[in-house]
Each structure stands twice: as structure tokens, then as C-alpha cells.
Amino acid sequence: MTAYLDNNILKLLATAKKKGYTLKNTMETPTEREARKQQEEQEITKALIEGRNNAYWEQYSLWANGKPEKEFTFHSWVPGKQQNVPAAQRVARKALDLTKRLKNETFNVSLGGFPGVGKTALALAMSDRLRKAGKSVMFVSTAELKRLYSAGYDDGEQKQRLKFTLEKMKEVDVLILDDFGTEGDMTAQGKVRVRSDMRDDMYRISNARVEKTTIITTNNMIDELKTMYDPKTVDRLIPKNEEQRIVFRGMGSVRGGVERGVPQRD
Ligand SMILES: Nc1ncnc2c1ncn2[C@@H]1O[C@H](COP(=O)(O)OP(=O)(O)O)[C@@H](O)[C@H]1O
Ligand SMILES: [Mg+2]
The missing domain is CATH 3.40.50.300 (P-loop containing nucleotide triphosphate hydrolases)
Incomplete structure (x- = not known):
């Protein structure tokens, strides 16, 4: 019985992970979610700027x-x-x-x-x-x-x-x-x-x-x-x-x- 449950939970977690959910972000509060999104956006912007800057040096x-x-x-x-x-x-x-x-x-x-x-x-x-x-x-x-x-x-x-x-x-x-x-x-x-x-x-x-x-x-x-x-x-x-x-x-x-x-x- 326990083994059966464990397997189901594991399957559920695996599916959730594939869809981008983790235990962490399903449990986060709206404020936390907002902060995380903001941080993600900042990281993307930073990566875009770095990529653009690198192009000047490496390609142009x-x-x-x-x-x-x-x-x-x-x-x-x-x-x-x-x-x-x-x-x-x-x-x-x-x-x-x-x-x-x-x-x-x-x-x-x-x-x-x-x-x-x-x-x-x-x-x-x-x-x-x-x-x-x-x-x-x-x-x-x-x-x-x-x-x-x-x-x-x-x-x-x-x-x-x-x-x-x-x-x-x-x-x-x-x-x-x-x-x-x-x-x-x-x-x-x-x-x-x-x-x-x-x-x-x-x-x-x-x-x-x-x-x-x-x-x-x-x-x-x-x-x-x-x-x-x-x-x-x-x-x-x-x-x-x-x-x-x-x-x-x-x-x-x-x-x-x-x-x-x-x-x-x-
Ligand atoms: N003080 C230094 N320490 C280490 N390497 C040096 C130094 N001065 C010149 N070099 C090296 O000597 C070579 C010639 O220098 P470079 O900067 O091309 O001279 P310039 O541009 O004035 O003609 C380069 O390989 C450079 O890296
Ligand atoms: Mg020179």
C-alpha cells in the first residue's frame, strides 16, 4: 500500500516538474510569486544585455x-x-x-x-x-x-x-x-x-x-x-x-x- 502511494506521489511530482511546477513555487504566496517573477525578468534582461554587449566584442x-x-x-x-x-x-x-x-x-x-x-x-x-x-x-x-x-x-x-x-x-x-x-x-x-x-x-x-x-x-x-x-x-x-x-x-x-x-x- 505504502509503495503504491509513494509511486503515485512520485509520478505526480514528475508530471508537475515537467509542467514547470515545483514544490517550492506551488507553496509560494502571491507576494513571493511576484518577487520571483520580477527576479526572473531582471535575469532575462541582464542576459539580453550581456548577449548584446558580447556581440560587439565577439562579432562586430x-x-x-x-x-x-x-x-x-x-x-x-x-x-x-x-x-x-x-x-x-x-x-x-x-x-x-x-x-x-x-x-x-x-x-x-x-x-x-x-x-x-x-x-x-x-x-x-x-x-x-x-x-x-x-x-x-x-x-x-x-x-x-x-x-x-x-x-x-x-x-x-x-x-x-x-x-x-x-x-x-x-x-x-x-x-x-x-x-x-x-x-x-x-x-x-x-x-x-x-x-x-x-x-x-x-x-x-x-x-x-x-x-x-x-x-x-x-x-x-x-x-x-x-x-x-x-x-x-x-x-x-x-x-x-x-x-x-x-x-x-x-x-x-x-x-x-x-x-x-x-x-x-x-
Ligand atoms: N609590460 C608588458 N607586460 C607583458 N606583456 C607585454 C608588456 N608590454 C608589451 N607586452 C606584450 O608585448 C607584445 C607587444 O605589445 P603591444 O601591446 O602589441 O605593443 P604596441 O601596441 O605598442 O605595438 C604583446 O604581445 C604584448 O602583450
Ligand atoms: Mg598595437
Whole structure:
């Protein structure tokens, strides 16, 4: 008799479970039910936002040579990799302090210095923190962006990708423009210029992003960038405030050994 009852109860519970009832929620009060529903809704909203934000990083980003950058966090930064250890500590500290502010504020940050000093690495560390703080972040290698413009006129897929990328660059919370300035071409007059369609688009993007955060890595001087782009674009993208400029002064490349005697730049 007992075994028969137990079996029936078990069957009943199994059916109820399949239908989404549990002992817990059949016994809950209306207030509890309301609270549970609210919590479930919050969780769904959170998941949707996370999914949307991840898409900016994982799907819309344009990586150099199509290869996503390896994850880099502030913990991965080893000042001892640099010959100039205090300078390596200083730039990372500044990047970290600015990142903390960027969780609640919006402003632009530039990371300037020679190749191999760790500009992209710190931009990735900043991205990691900001993504974890709930920001949508998109990484765009400007050389790769230029490549999309170079696609043949009959390459519809590339054109579509370009259009889509430009739209996303306007709306994302935090845009990383990596190696800004490498997309310039030498003109017949011996000047470095960015192709005019890309120049116009970057102008529009810089306008659309005045209330957002753009983080730029570059190994060009501001004046060089201003000959490549409309000076207004550069003014809007590169912060004027020294506080928001991270200059890798007196630092050498950590790729394949340390370079000595690297001249300072601003
Ligand atoms: N202080 C550092 N600690 C750890 N890895 C570093 C450091 N500086 C640079 N790197 C690594 O060295 C390589 C070159 O740095 P990268 O950020 O690409 O330089 P940049 O963007 O200035 O050209 C990358 O693999 C980067 O992760
Ligand atoms: Mg770089």
C-alpha cells in the first residue's frame, strides 16, 4: 500500500516538474510569486544585455588580419618586461585609473608611443575591465577597416560588412581604434593621407561619438594625424587633456628584446 502511494506521489511530482511546477513555487504566496517573477525578468534582461554587449566584442570587432587579439588583463602587465620599469608602471597605473573613471564617465583616451611598447596590450586590459563593468566595447583595427574599403566594387559582402561596421562604431559605448594612423597612404605629393571615403566616414563617426568613449592607440604625432584626416576628426577623437593621454615616453619595444635610446615623443 505504502509503495503504491509513494509511486503515485512520485509520478505526480514528475508530471508537475515537467509542467514547470515545483514544490517550492506551488507553496509560494502571491507576494513571493511576484518577487520571483520580477527576479526572473531582471535575469532575462541582464542576459539580453550581456548577449548584446558580447556581440560587439565577439562579432562586430575588426581584428588585425582577422585574428582576434589574445586576452590581456591588467594582471598580465609585467613592468619588468620593459627596460624602463618606472615608465611601464606609470602607464599601467594611469590606464587603470582612467578605466575606473570610465565606468561612470565618458571621455576619450589616447595611448601614444612606438610599436611594441604595449599600447594595444593596455587598451585590451582597459576593454576587459569595461566589458566586465557592463559596457559594450568594440575593437577596430584601423588597418583592417581600411582593407574593407579596398574591397572590389563587386564584393557585396565586404561592402555590407563595412556599412555594418561603421554603424556599430557609432553606437557602441566604448570604441577601441587600434593603430590609428597606419591606414594612411603616400600621395603623389609625398603627403600621407587617408582615402577620402574613409576620411569622411571617420568624421561622421567622431561626430556621433561626442558623448561616448573612444580609446585610441597610435604611433603617430597629432600633427601627422591631422594631415591624414580632417583636423576636426582628430580634435574630436584625441583628448586635449593631458590627463587622458597616456604617453609611452622613453619606452622601447618588448617584441624581440628591448630597444635602447628610443627618442621621446609627445
Ligand atoms: N609590460 C608588458 N607586460 C607583458 N606583456 C607585454 C608588456 N608590454 C608589451 N607586452 C606584450 O608585448 C607584445 C607587444 O605589445 P603591444 O601591446 O602589441 O605593443 P604596441 O601596441 O605598442 O605595438 C604583446 O604581445 C604584448 O602583450
Ligand atoms: Mg598595437
